[in-house]
Amino acid sequence: MWKFLLPFAAFVGLVVLFAFGLNPSRDIHALPSPLIGKQAPAFALTDVLDPSHAVSNAALKDQVYVLNVWATWCVPCREEHEALLAISRQHVVPIIGLNWKDQRERAKQWLEQLGNPYQAVAFDGDGRTAIEWGVYGAPETYLVDRQGRVVYKFISPMTLQVWDREFLPRIAAARRGGA
Amino acid sequence: MKRPAPGNSVIIALVLAGVMGAFAAFAADQAVDANGQLEDPGLQTRFEGITQQLRCLVCQNESIADSNADLAVDLRRQVREMLVAGKSNDAIFDFMTARYGEFVRFNPPLEPKTLALWGAPFFMLLLGGVIIYRVARQRARMPLDDEPAPGQTRS
Numbered sequence: 001m002w003k004f005l006l007p008f009a010a011f012v013g014l015v016v017l018f019a020f021g022l023n024p025s026r027d028i029h030a031l032p033s034p035l036i037g038k039q040a041p042a043f044a045l046t047d048v049l050d051p052s053h054a055v056s057n058a059a060l061k062d063q064v065y066v067l068n069v070w071a072t073w074c075v076p077c078r079e080e081h082e083a084l085l086a087i088s089r090q091h092v093v094p095i096i097g098l099n100w101k102d103q104r105e106r107a108k109q110w111l112e113q114l115g116n117p118y119q120a121v122a123f124d125g126d127g128r129t130a131i132e133w134g135v136y137g138a139p140e141t142y143l144v145d146r147q148g149r150v151v152y153k154f155i156s157p158m159t160l161q162v163w164d165r166e167f168l169p170r171i172a173a174a175r176r177g178g179a
Numbered sequence: 180m181k182r183p184a185p186g187n188s189v190i191i192a193l194v195l196a197g198v199m200g201a202f203a204a205f206a207a208d209q210a211v212d213a214n215g216q217l218e219d220p221g222l223q224t225r226f227e228g229i230t231q232q233l234r235c236l237v238c239q240n241e242s243i244a245d246s247n248a249d250l251a252v253d254l255r256r257q258v259r260e261m262l263v264a265g266k267s268n269d270a271i272f273d274f275m276t277a278r279y280g281e282f283v284r285f286n287p288p289l290e291p292k293t294l295a296l297w298g299a300p301f302f303m304l305l306l307g308g309v310i311i312y313r314v315a316r317q318r319a320r321m322p323l324d325d326e327p328a329p330g331q332t333r334s
Contacts, residue, residue, distance in 0.1 A: 029239065031236070031279070031280055031282050032280060033280065034276065034277060034278065034279070034280040034281075035278070101249060101253075126253075127249070127250070127253045128253075128257075130253075131253060131254065131257055131278060132278065133278070134278035134279050134280070136236035136237060136250055136279065137236075137237060137250075
């Protein structure tokens with residue numbers, strides 16, 4: 001009995017392991033964020049478009065918002081830009097940009113040429129705010145609830161499918177939960 | 180009659196050793212920041228120790244000490260500043276773990292969450308030991324083909 005059962009159990013174990021490990025749709029570089037469920041790090045930076053204007057997430061208290069980390073040197077950021085524009089036209093939640101380790105002029109030019117999906121874009125030239133948020137690549141998109149907690153982090157270019165599947169249900173839940 | 184000069188092979192060996200040594204030195208070289216070493220040699224030693232224990236998340240098999248990725252440069256700056264501010268090694272590791280998760284540490288602490296990680300090698304060893312023990316016992320019970328049966332003599 002054991003002679004049959006043990007190898008069979010080992011086989012099933014391997015199948016499960018490979019189904020997870022070799023799944024082609026799994027991004028092996030994507031890491032779970034320890035920030036989920038925790039208070040979103042506060043930042044107070046200047047606006048990319050106007051250095052005299054401040055951008056801070058304290059101003060977004062009691063609001064569900066999306067923070068999108070991008071840079072002009074980031075090729076996949078350009079790929080997701082159309083999707084971000086389409087999402088911003090839905091006017092579901094404010095999208096805040098975090099322009100990561102970039103140059104102001106280039107970022108400005110990018111937004112002027114490709115369109116601006118952001119309500120405001122914070123300029124994080126030295127990457128310190130990005131470290132606070134645990135950013136390790138661009139693009140990354142965070143969802144923050146009304147209590148200021150990080151609800152979800154998406155690593156990869158945003159698409160409308162991802163928006164509909166991952167973000168919209170969580171936004172609805174974040175709106176329901178907590179007054 | 181021409182014999183190969185014994186000196187040739189010595190020279191070739193020396194040149195090869197030199198080339199390999201140069202590569203090794205190059206590989207072992209740490210990524211250097213613009214602001215150079217820390218003034219306090221004690222802090223510099225701790226800086227090197229800590230940065231070798233932190234994973235560069237852009238190039239995940241490198242430590243932030245070895246990597247030239249932009250993020251690694253930023254994280255080295257962060258470690259340096261925290262050291263100068265008098266933070267302990269634990270405080271720095273906690274800072275990184277809180278932002279990037281356990282994965283950022285090459286040497287994660289032993290705790291319930293990491294038990295499978297630390298325990299797996301010992302489990303494998305135990306499993307292998309049990310298998311070897313059982314196979315050995317089974318073999319011991321089997322007679323060897325060329326062993327003479329009792330009372331017989333080998334021809």
